[in-house]
Amino acid sequence: MNILIVYAHPEPQSINGALFRAAEAQLTADGHVVKTTDLYKMRFDPISDRLNFTSVHNPLYFKQQLEEIYATGANTFAELIRIEQEKVEWCDLMIWQFPLWWFSVPAILKGWVDRVFAMGRFYKTGYFYETGVFKGKKALLSITTGSPADAYLKDGLQGDLDGILKPIHRGILGFTGFSVLRPHVVYGPVRNSKEENAAEINNWKERLSNISEESPVNVGRY
Ligand SMILES: Cc1cc2nc3c(=O)[nH]c(=O)nc-3n(C[C@H](O)[C@H](O)[C@H](O)COP(=O)(O)OP(=O)(O)OC[C@H]3O[C@@H](n4cnc5c(N)ncnc54)[C@H](O)[C@@H]3O)c2cc1C
Numbered sequence: 001m002n003i004l005i006v007y008a009h010p011e012p013q014s015i016n017g018a019l020f021r022a023a024e025a026q027l028t029a030d031g032h033v034v035k036t037t038d039l040y041k042m043r044f045d046p047i048s049d050r051l052n053f054t055s056v057h058n059p060l061y062f063k064q065q066l067e068e069i070y071a072t073g074a075n076t077f078a079e080l081i082r083i084e085q086e087k088v089e090w091c092d093l094m095i096w097q098f099p100l101w102w103f104s105v106p107a108i109l110k111g112w113v114d115r116v117f118a119m120g121r122f123y124k125t126g127y128f129y130e131t132g133v134f135k136g137k138k139a140l141l142s143i144t145t146g147s148p149a150d151a152y153l154k155d156g157l158q159g160d161l162d163g164i165l166k167p168i169h170r171g172i173l174g175f176t177g178f179s180v181l182r183p184h185v186v187y188g189p190v191r192n193s194k195e196e197n198a199a200e201i202n203n204w205k206e207r208l209s210n211i212s213e214e215s216p217v218n219v220g221r222y
Helices: 015-029 064-074 079-090 107-116 161-174 194-209
Strands: 002-007 033-038 093-099 138-144 184-186
Touching: 002 015, 002 079, 015 033, 015 093, 015 138, 015 194, 033 079, 079 107, 138 161, 184 194
Parallel strands: 002 033, 002 093, 093 138, 138 184
Antiparallel strands: none
């Protein structure tokens, strides 16, 4: 498969960094073609504005979605944005590696979505969810948390993780047509021993070695 890994963590020595590098190595060893987007290394600017485009259709009033539709036809996305769009269009499977921050993705990753997932190109009238532009592609969130696993049960302190991830699973990935694989979660790695975290990294590699066989989960209107 063609696989894109989007990685968002400011510290390469973090367990997120280790999971990212393990995934790239394992998938490459298994014969997949892997491309990466290392957002902090790129110092990706999450601000979504006129700089998404080489020129704007209406210089007097910036309306992002209208500019995106225009740029899709006129090929006027800024080079940085176009390169990221082409990676998403290229991949069969997209993996996001990130720490859960405020029940969501780090802002740098949200900004990547805000800027790259453009109307006209990644979604448009009549082309979303089951008829989404990326129908046939898969996506997988690989996450670490601060809180332990029991906090993310339905009656746990933080509540059901599926509910927390719904805005990403359905609102971004499902909306643009991706089928979503079960999220991969390392709960509370800061509390683990080095050996336990090494085992978590191995678990991730083992899961990835069979990733082509996995079926999507339901991220419907629950
Ligand atoms: C702004 C912000 C918001 C947050 N919001 C939430 C939230 O909503 N919910 C929540 O649950 N948590 C939240 N957190 C906590 C956050 O999710 C965790 O701190 C994070 O997921 C831990 O992952 P890390 O990669 O940063 O861990 P690190 O602390 O970098 O790593 C964990 C441990 O793994 C070890 N390690 C690294 N590499 C290896 C290796 N190769 N082998 C073995 N061990 C290794 C490290 O030495 C360290 O001991 C938030 C944190 C921040 C900063």
